[in-house]
Amino acid sequence: MASLRDIKRRIVSVKKTQQITRAMRMVAAAKLRRAQNAVVAARPYAERMRAALVEIARTQQEAEHPLLIARPSVRRLDVVVITSDRGLAGAFNANVLKFAGRVIQEGESTGGIESVSLTLVGRKAGEYFRRRRPTQIGEVYAGLGTVTYDQAARIARRLAERYTTGQTDEVRLVYSEFVSTLNQSPRAVTLLPCQAASDEPIPEHLPFEIEPDAATLLGALVPKALEVEVFRALLENQAGEHAARMAAMESATRNTEEMIGSLTLKFNRARQAAITRELVEIISGAEAL
Amino acid sequence: MPFELSIVTPEGTAFQDRVSSVVLPGTEGQFGVLPGHVRFLTPLAIGEAVIQTTQGSRYAALSDGFAEVRQDHVVVMVETCEFGSSIDVARAERAKARAEAAIAASRQSTHDENLFRIEEAALRRALNRIAAAKNDRQI
Numbered sequence: 001m002a003s004l005r006d007i008k009r010r011i012v013s014v015k016k017t018q019q020i021t022r023a024m025r026m027v028a029a030a031k032l033r034r035a036q037n038a039v040v041a042a043r044p045y046a047e048r049m050r051a052a053l054v055e056i057a058r059t060q061q062e063a064e065h066p067l068l069i070a071r072p073s074v075r076r077l078d079v080v081v082i083t084s085d086r087g088l089a090g091a092f093n094a095n096v097l098k099f100a101g102r103v104i105q106e107g108e109s110t111g112g113i114e115s116v117s118l119t120l121v122g123r124k125a126g127e128y129f130r131r132r133r134p135t136q137i138g139e140v141y142a143g144l145g146t147v148t149y150d151q152a153a154r155i156a157r158r159l160a161e162r163y164t165t166g167q168t169d170e171v172r173l174v175y176s177e178f179v180s181t182l183n184q185s186p187r188a189v190t191l192l193p194c195q196a197a198s199d200e201p202i203p204e205h206l207p208f209e210i211e212p213d214a215a216t217l218l219g220a221l222v223p224k225a226l227e228v229e230v231f232r233a234l235l236e237n238q239a240g241e242h243a244a245r246m247a248a249m250e251s252a253t254r255n256t257e258e259m260i261g262s263l264t265l266k267f268n269r270a271r272q273a274a275i276t277r278e279l280v281e282i283i284s285g286a287e288a289l
Numbered sequence: 290m291p292f293e294l295s296i297v298t299p300e301g302t303a304f305q306d307r308v309s310s311v312v313l314p315g316t317e318g319q320f321g322v323l324p325g326h327v328r329f330l331t332p333l334a335i336g337e338a339v340i341q342t343t344q345g346s347r348y349a350a351l352s353d354g355f356a357e358v359r360q361d362h363v364v365v366m367v368e369t370c371e372f373g374s375s376i377d378v379a380r381a382e383r384a385k386a387r388a389e390a391a392i393a394a395s396r397q398s399t400h401d402e403n404l405f406r407i408e409e410a411a412l413r414r415a416l417n418r419i420a421a422a423k424n425d426r427q428i
Binding site: 152 | 300330364
């Protein structure tokens with residue numbers, strides 16, 4: 001049986017852990033709120049952009065853009081994987097990474113695809129694939145901190161460049177979709193070629209004047225639409241990260257409570273046992289006299 | 290008869306109100322929008338937006354983007370939109386000096402076309418912010 005002092009020490013240590021997990025939960029909650037606001041704030045811009053792109057693609061059939069044209073045969077595939085920089089967020093990163101692994105494998109086993117190259121966003125993705133697929137890693141973006149549009153734009157521009165120069169024939173993006181605070185699920189989307197066509201209901205529209213012409217407009221619009229897509233994924237990943245960490249820290253705090261409870265019980269029992277033992281000793285000592 | 294103007298950026302909606310007119314920096318030159326303007330869509334260059342509201346004129350520095358003019362609703366999609374009053378002029382001046390130095394340096398040594406374009410855009414943004422700040426203060 002553990003001594004009283006040992007149990008006491010354990011209780012103190014678990015309490016300290018609890019303080020940490022509780023603080024982390026609070027921090028994650030505050031960051032989550034901010035991250036969610038950012039997701040909501042970005043929505044009107046993303047939607048307008050998308051609507052404009054869809055409208056032009058629909059009304060100006062002859063307008064073309066290199067990022068819109070699908071390659072007849074895909075030989076080189078790029079997979080972009082987005083994770084967080086930090087851990088202690090439950091299975092958040094593990095889920096995305098496992099899913100990404102499947103996407104990559106699927107790509108590799110598809111006929112015609114000769115090579116898969118990875119673009120990794122977030123330190124966790126970097127660490128994971130550095131061990132598993134060191135030769136396939138292209139660019140790594142890590143330690144970005146709070147997501148900004150500039151970062152998304154940088155990543156998107158690089159991908160667009162790879163696509164237009166023929167270094168890749170298709171770009172897929174794997175990230176965590178922020179479904180709700182309790183649910184983040186990994187998701188894969190095709191980034192390039194850009195999908196201008198959509199099944200969304202056609203908005204009521206009058207003939208549109210376009211200045212100076214559709215090609216120029218598309219030339220400016222398509223890269224922006226790609227940036228927005230990457231930006232959205234980064235924001236959702238960020239919100240998901242904080243939500244997952246909040247949930248993980250909440251259950252960790254609950255576990256420490258349970259542990260403290262059972263340790264306290266053990267402590268009290270041991271204390272009572274010690275008292276009883278002492279009493280028995282005193283009584284038997286007195287009797288012996 | 291005023292119309293609705295919204296300026297949306299990736300960071301959020303920067304402006305949304307009814308206005309009587311707006312002047313925007315199109316890539317083919319500035320253009321003004323009055324109520325009842327024909328529907329059209331155009332890219333925007335880095336430049337200044339002049340918004341006429343019932344309270345007077347507002348000046349905003351826009352980065353490049355697009356404008357969509359609908360019957361009674363104008364949507365401006367830009368990466369950044371800063372109203373003159375909220376612009377940090379000292380910071381813009383520093384950005385201007387930095388961009389100028391970078392351009393001067395790139396002229397001498399490496400002739401990196403890409404880098405030059407990036408710095409040129411940075412310089413244009415800085416000048417634009419300074420101008421908008423000046424105009425917005427004058428009211």
